[in-house]
Amino acid sequence: DVKVTQSSRYLVKRTGEKVFLECVQDMDHENMFWYRQDPGLGLRLIYFSYDVKMKEKGDIPEGYSVSREKKERFSLILESASTNQTSMYLCASDRRQWGSEAFFGQGTRLTVV
Amino acid sequence: GQNIDQPTEMTATEGAIVQINCTYQTSGFNGLFWYQQHAGEAPTFLSYNVLDGLEEKGRFSSFLSRSKGYSYLLLKELQMKDSASYLCAVTRDSNYQLIWGAGTKLIIKP
Numbered sequence: 001d002v003k004v005t006q007s008s009r010y011l012v013k014r015t016g017e018k019v020f021l022e023c024v025q026d027m028d029h030e031n032m033f034w035y036r037q038d039p040g041l042g043l044r045l046i047y048f049s050y051d052v053k054m055k056e057k058g059d060i061p062e063g064y065s066v067s068r069e070k071k072e073r074f075s076l077i078l079e080s081a082s083t084n085q086t087s088m089y090l091c092a093s094d095r096r097q098w099g100s101e102a103f104f105g106q107g108t109r110l111t112v113v
Numbered sequence: 114g115q116n117i118d119q120p121t122e123m124t125a126t127e128g129a130i131v132q133i134n135c136t137y138q139t140s141g142f143n144g145l146f147w148y149q150q151h152a153g154e155a156p157t158f159l160s161y162n163v164l165d166g167l168e169e170k171g172r173f174s175s176f177l178s179r180s181k182g183y184s185y186l187l188l189k190e191l192q193m194k195d196s197a198s199y200l201c202a203v204t205r206d207s208n209y210q211l212i213w214g215a216g217t218k219l220i221i222k223p
Contacts, residue, residue, distance in 0.1 A: 004155075031209060040121075042200065042215035043156075050209075058210070090155065096209055098143045099163060104155035 003027075006091050006105035013112050019078040021108050023091030029103075030096035032074035034058075034066060036087040037107075043090065049074055050096055081112045115139045117214035119201050124220045125191055133186045133217045135201035143204035146211065147175050147186045150198045159186070159199075188219075196221045 007022035025032065031050050035043040035058075045058030047066040055066050063085060067075045074093075078085055089108045094100040117137045125131040137145070144163035148156040162168055162177035162184060174187040186199055201214040 033210075035213075040215055042117075043202075043211075043213040045210060048210055094209070098204065098209065099161045100209070101158040101161070102146075102148075102156075102211070104157070106155050107153075 004091055004093055004103050004105040006089075006108050008108050009106060011108055011110045013078075013081050013110065015082060015112055017078075017081045017112075019081050019110065021076040021078075021089055021091075021110070023074045023076070023093075023105055024072050025074075025091075025093040025103070026072065027093060027103065028071065029093035030071075031094050031100075032068065033092045033102070034064075034074065034076045035090045035092065036060070037090055038087050046076065078110075081110075083112050086110060086112045115203075115205065115212050117201055117203055117212055119199075119214040119217045121215070122218045122220065124222060125188075127191055127193060127221055127223050129191050130187065130189050131191060131219065133188070133199050133201075133219065135184045135186070135214055137182050137184070137201070137203045137212075137214075139182075139203050139205065139212065141205065142179060145175075145177055145184050145204075146200075146202040147184075148200040148202065150200060150216065152197070156200055191221050193221050193223070195219065 034046040049068040091105040094102040147159040150156040160175040198216040202211040
């Protein structure tokens with residue numbers, strides 16, 4: 001059974017904290033993505049990685065960074081959490097080819113207080 | 114620019130048919146996806162269209178017209194479990210990334 005696993009389902013952090021969200025996939029996929037999902041806005045791409053140590057900024061990278069040291073693991077880092085980063089964060093992976101089905105993790109609902 | 118539009122919410126009756134539309138504008142096109150997302154869960158793949166026409170998969174069908182920048186998802190014999198959000202996504206012009214619509218929340222009534 002294919003799987004994308006995110007480290008936490010729910011997370012509450014304080015403003016200014018450094019936050020790490022971890023994502024692991026077991027499908028040997030080249031591509032990995034971090035999205036945030038907010039009501040009425042759909043999925044917005046934060047960062048994308050197409051290979052180990054390779055990353056590209058998405059539409060809303062400000063305030064975030066990523067790390068991909070191993071093919072199966074893609075981490076999202078909030079350098080200094082702010083209340084406007086309260087959101088649902090979704091990790092996804094797929095093969096590096098057109099039409100490839102993306103598989104999503106169960107999501108992390110992050111609340112910054 | 115690049116943009117995707119789909120209705121925010123639709124309501125349908127159990128056993129009926131519903132069509133969810135998606136219009137898009139992109140600088141490049143390499144296919145259109147539909148995903149289903151139940152409340153509190155991850156999106157799951159439904160369909161992928163890259164050529165014009167209708168693709169049928171059980172109770173679900175997806176249609177694409179590239180010249181019109183238009184797609185629809187057709188759900189037949191609606192069941193209560195079809196209550197979910199349906200997300201339309203279009204490939205960007207590079208790097209296999211997707212642009213996502215805001216999703217259509219489908220409410221099924223008995």
